Amino acid sequence: MSTQDRFFIDRLAIVGVGLIGGSLALALKEAGCVGEVTGIGRGLPNLNLALELGVVDKITRELEEGVQQADVVFLATPVMTIPDLARRVLPAMKPGAILTxxxxxxxxxxxxxxxxxxxxxxxxxxxPIAGTEKSGAAAAFPTLYRDRRCILTPTERTPAAATALIRRMWETVGSEVVVMDVDKHDRILAAISHLPHMIAYTLVNAVGSYDHFEENILEYSAGGFRDFTRIASSDPAMWRDIALSNRQALLEMLERYENFLGELKRDIAAADGQKLFEFFLNSKTLRDAIL
Amino acid sequence: MSTQDRFFIDRLAIVGVGLIGGSLALALKEAGCVGEVTGIGRGLPNLNLALELGVVDKITRELEEGVQQADVVFLATPVMTIPDLARRVLPAMKPGAILTxxxxxxxxxxxxxxxxxxxxxxxxxxxPIAGTEKSGAAAAFPTLYRDRRCILTPTERTPAAATALIRRMWETVGSEVVVMDVDKHDRILAAISHLPHMIAYTLVNAVGSYDHFEENILEYSAGGFRDFTRIASSDPAMWRDIALSNRQALLEMLERYENFLGELKRDIAAADGQKLFEFFLNSKTLRDAIL
Ligand SMILES: NC(=O)c1ccc[n+]([C@@H]2O[C@H](COP(=O)([O-])OP(=O)(O)OC[C@H]3O[C@@H](n4cnc5c(N)ncnc54)[C@H](OP(=O)(O)O)[C@@H]3O)[C@@H](O)[C@H]2O)c1
Ligand SMILES: NC(=O)c1ccc[n+]([C@@H]2O[C@H](COP(=O)([O-])OP(=O)(O)OC[C@H]3O[C@@H](n4cnc5c(N)ncnc54)[C@H](OP(=O)(O)O)[C@@H]3O)[C@@H](O)[C@H]2O)c1
Incomplete structure (x- = not known):
């Protein structure tokens, strides 16, 4: 990669050219901060689409070959597949290159x-704390990371210079970079992302299977319900992987949430208007502060 | 009201000129289907605003006086206040008029x-199954009811002609009218509206009070979380009233939801990838069907 002050990655390899990988490629291209982008995947349909859409400049299904020349390799495949891919990619990469x-x-x-x-x-x-419920190369767009946060979780084994470069990469595409330890990341994400997805999936299942009335009561749902449950349209395989790989933190958050729900239920059962009002007001205040 | 085929309400009184009452007035005006609209409320600031914005033609704080001439009186104040207002309004209304x-x-x-x-x-x-999280006359807009459903729950004591007229009123403002019994309404609403609000309020409270990290972790929330919790910005007093007055159905739905959540938690704890995938896929399928 270039060592001039201006940020530039000569050769970038994206493993998994979907929403996340594809959007990074598009954003770096739009910023004029990347030379050649190689897209690596399993199947030709998505790779060909990525090529056609100009998301990447070259495609290959040969993992080791695809990463050989890269200065930066970005793994953007499902969570569960990342460790195995990294194990194969690492020995094939050139010395001094960065895997992220x-x-x-x-x-x-x-x-x-x-x-x-x-x-x-x-x-x-x-x-990157950004995303939509869509997936694949067709879902990628260059502004996905703009005004979003990106969390980096370097460990003792991560050279500071490498972290600095990846930080600049994300800043270049418009994100605010926050560095924190791995455990903190997993707890925060369990709270603000993984728990909400579990809740949305659960709500839709609980309501959608309610067959008391011989008609699909979801037909009655209005805007609020539809917005509220949009994240229940997210990819089931991705969320299975996330639930499995962040099990501990997610279970803790689920328990915390269940306790709050139990409190609310008790207040409703007791018809305690004052407590209910406080519960809702507290939530509204917290929510309005992040609007 | 006019008995010609064209639907027209000569004199309409709106008690509570907020989002729901104000939007009905605006929609009927836009459709050219109402003569004079009287806005009735407790406080002058909101009533004056309603007058200025052209939501109503006349305002008064005198409830009995305000409804005397009306052919249709629409009560659109908080749920808990509706019965008492009805008790005062009924004897003041002219024979043959309709209260809704x-x-x-x-x-x-x-x-x-x-x-x-x-x-x-x-x-x-x-x-009317329509709404936003805003309130007051300033929040009213004429298209709120377009392409929405409106549920009417006439009882044995409701004359069919009155139901027919109110049905036409809602159809005139763009809604599809569904008639069902009171109990069914309350259960369906508990499922598709009241339960989601409880869940959103609970999620924001559970996450927003998580103080493990000496920083507000809500700051990390991205688009998904914000959309998901938008309904937690709804009026706490309104939702206290709803939770209290639909207690039974809501508690049943909460229990149903807790059972599903318990199942999900067990599957996560057991790291049962297959069950998790099915749970998420089932939800996505149900959700995508109402997109
Ligand atoms: N979506 C979000 O909101 C979001 C946000 C932040 C981070 N992430 C993370 O970003 C990563 C990618 O997510 P995404 O939303 O971009 O998903 P995506 O749109 O489905 O893209 C993933 C790509 O990875 C490839 N892939 C899928 N399964 C694979 C496998 N078993 N082995 C190797 N490659 C595979 C696919 O391309 P081929 O078919 O060509 O192989 C696919 O295009 C995940 O780790 C996810 O946790 C997602
Ligand atoms: N928002 C929704 O999503 C939605 C959807 C469907 C149905 N609803 C129902 O519609 C009704 C009105 O809701 P909204 O959203 O329109 O609320 P809103 O915007 O707050 O309007 C209610 C109006 O009622 C008046 N009011 C408030 N408290 C009162 C009291 N204690 N006694 C008499 N009048 C009072 C207020 O006007 P003054 O200050 O002038 O008195 C206020 O403008 C509620 O019963 C609600 O359950 C709401």
């Missing part, structure tokens, strides 16, 4: 990748 | 109003 990822869970990924680090290639674990 | 309401809960309202019906004035309980 965008997986939504960091603890499991870091734990399973670090044993394979040789010291020749740096690994910077990352997670 | 827009309260989000129907069982409690019907139960508390029916004892006061003399037979001179018809009461048509109603509930």
């Amino acid at each position: 990822d965008g997986g939504s869970v960091k603890g499991e990924i870091v734990e399973r990748i670090e044993p394979y680090l040789s010291g020749e290639v740096a690994f910077v674990p990352g997670h | 309401d827009g309260g989000s809960v129907k069982g409690e309202i019907v139960e508390r109003i029916e004892p006061y019906l003399s037979g001179e004035v018809a009461f048509v309980p109603g509930h």
